[in-house]
Amino acid sequence: MTKRISNDALRQRRLGATLTLLASTILAIPTIASAQSASSSNRNTNATASSGSTARTGSSSTLNETFPIRSTGTGTSTGFGAGQLPSMTDPDSASVTSLTDGEATDPLDQSNNGLSSTASGTTSLATTPLRAGTNMLQGTTLNQADGLIADDLSELTEPQQNTAEEGIEGGEAPAGRGDGLGVKLGTFTLRPSVNQSVNSETTRSGSNTSRRNYLATTLNGTLTSDWARHALTITGSGTWQKNLSGTGQTEPSARLDADLRLDLSNQTVAHVLAGYAFEREDASDPNAIAGTVQQARVDRFSLGGTIERDFGILRGTAALTGTRSLYGSARFADGSSLSLSDRDRNAVEGRIRVGYELSPALIPFIEATLGRALYDDDVDRLGYARSSWSYGGRAGVQLDLGEKLRGELGLGYAIVDYEDARLKSINAFTVDGTLLWSPQRGTDVDLGLRTTVQDATAAGQSGWVDYQLSAGLSHLIRNDLTGRLTASSTLRDYPSTENALNWSLGTGLIWNINRYFDATANVAYEFTDNPGGTDSKQLRAGVGLTLRR
Numbered sequence: 001m002t003k004r005i006s007n008d009a010l011r012q013r014r015l016g017a018t019l020t021l022l023a024s025t026i027l028a029i030p031t032i033a034s035a036q037s038a039s040s041s042n043r044n045t046n047a048t049a050s051s052g053s054t055a056r057t058g059s060s061s062t063l064n065e066t067f068p069i070r071s072t073g074t075g076t077s078t079g080f081g082a083g084q085l086p087s088m089t090d091p092d093s094a095s096v097t098s099l100t101d102g103e104a105t106d107p108l109d110q111s112n113n114g115l116s117s118t119a120s121g122t123t124s125l126a127t128t129p130l131r132a133g134t135n136m137l138q139g140t141t142l143n144q145a146d147g148l149i150a151d152d153l154s155e156l157t158e159p160q161q162n163t164a165e166e167g168i169e170g171g172e173a174p175a176g177r178g179d180g181l182g183v184k185l186g187t188f189t190l191r192p193s194v195n196q197s198v199n200s201e202t203t204r205s206g207s208n209t210s211r212r213n214y215l216a217t218t219l220n221g222t223l224t225s226d227w228a229r230h231a232l233t234i235t236g237s238g239t240w241q242k243n244l245s246g247t248g249q250t251e252p253s254a255r256l257d258a259d260l261r262l263d264l265s266n267q268t269v270a271h272v273l274a275g276y277a278f279e280r281e282d283a284s285d286p287n288a289i290a291g292t293v294q295q296a297r298v299d300r301f302s303l304g305g306t307i308e309r310d311f312g313i314l315r316g317t318a319a320l321t322g323t324r325s326l327y328g329s330a331r332f333a334d335g336s337s338l339s340l341s342d343r344d345r346n347a348v349e350g351r352i353r354v355g356y357e358l359s360p361a362l363i364p365f366i367e368a369t370l371g372r373a374l375y376d377d378d379v380d381r382l383g384y385a386r387s388s389w390s391y392g393g394r395a396g397v398q399l400d401l402g403e404k405l406r407g408e409l410g411l412g413y414a415i416v417d418y419e420d421a422r423l424k425s426i427n428a429f430t431v432d433g434t435l436l437w438s439p440q441r442g443t444d445v446d447l448g449l450r451t452t453v454q455d456a457t458a459a460g461q462s463g464w465v466d467y468q469l470s471a472g473l474s475h476l477i478r479n480d481l482t483g484r485l486t487a488s489s490t491l492r493d494y495p496s497t498e499n500a501l502n503w504s505l506g507t508g509l510i511w512n513i514n515r516y517f518d519a520t521a522n523v524a525y526e527f528t529d530n531p532g533g534t535d536s537k538q539l540r541a542g543v544g545l546t547l548r549r
Helices: 002-035 037-049 128-132
Strands: 054-057 060-063 084-087 149-152 183-185 188-205 208-225 231-246 253-263 268-280 292-294 297-311 314-327 329-332 337-339 345-356 362-375 388-400 405-418 426-440 443-455 463-478 481-493 500-512 517-529 536-548
Touching: 362 405, 388 426, 405 443, 426 463
Parallel strands: none
Antiparallel strands: 054 060, 084 149, 183 188, 188 208, 188 536, 208 231, 231 253, 253 268, 268 297, 292 329, 297 314, 314 345, 329 337, 345 362, 362 388, 388 405, 405 426, 426 443, 443 463, 463 481, 481 500, 500 517, 517 536
């Protein structure tokens, strides 16, 4: 009883300190903004006149180029079908750090992911996290605890920041990947693609080796508005697999994300965001059920919003995100199943960020986060109450030097405090960042750092911390041929046992046959070092054909 009261008092003190920090930050904004109003007005005027290819929208710089949305996270293998290349975590999402349930997008993190497209062709670093995928510190996106994600090679995983120059003669112009104009649907444009691939996978776990050959079909689509004001962007993708021979679990997946941008004024922009994601829990996840022929399905629904305000030299952003996570049943070879519904939960997170514009290209910031995760069941099947409060703060700097170099780095501290007194609180230093660099035309380098906290399901275990480093290189080899190299490493920091390490390497090619067809080829290798358990190795390769409009 004494232990429980002590924990409650500690949580109240942490909550009070967090709310005090948030209130102080908000109250300070008008005072500082008023004092700097004259100089900030001149700064905004000069910045607008000299912006060139960079447009100032809302509370952050926006780039006048469109970036397709892609899957994000730290993933294990999400299926290597449909011309996909297992690769690193989305470098644009590497900086996301939120503090409640996984798959809820971080609507506030400017560093983060996706740099997703809007109808006007601009991209806001302050509002992309939610639209490009959901990422909250306590729990990662689906199948993303091992540091591997499948890049869809049916399209460039990261569009060229410095595309190759067109030839002087008309016949020398390179075949652009954006030639397809899409399908006009009133004031919207739909850009769909479908990829069919044949793949082979070999997995070795200890002394056991399994192989399978399978077909994979992937559908991708982006629907964008063409409005004079405001913008709506909807992106979707889905992968279906069918084994042709061998043994091994198929890995279907699907996701849908929507972002409604509301241009409230020249200084204020709001976003309403919603998302859905489906995937099966990966067999190598520490929470996966051993001995199954099919892992449980996971469905996640997210809804959130952000509002960004430019206070002259200050940038303010506030965000609120809610997530609903549902777990299915794991199935065994004898036909029996085990329900994982005790892991169903709701999560909500609030976040405030304040940035100070030293120059249009350099913006230091501070950020505070408060989250709450509530499980449907008061206790899980082992008798533990895993609902929790989470607190976080970080400071960093955002860099934007245009299409050549941009990114963000943030350092912070996070706490996840569980209701059950038997579960130790998780305290973790966090490092999150992303860097996009284009050293020359046709070449792009992306680097990512990401920290996430995972809830455990084992008796007496509260969870662990994932630290991930990822890197990718894309190069336009010829006008119609693009190559990509990827690498990823994830360290699992367990509080009471030896740490585990996962790393992966991948490479792939995309041959642009014409404006409608692409041929893809890829190969990837993944290794998981699991102290106290069985190490695993996996090799995948595939070829495919993409039809796009």
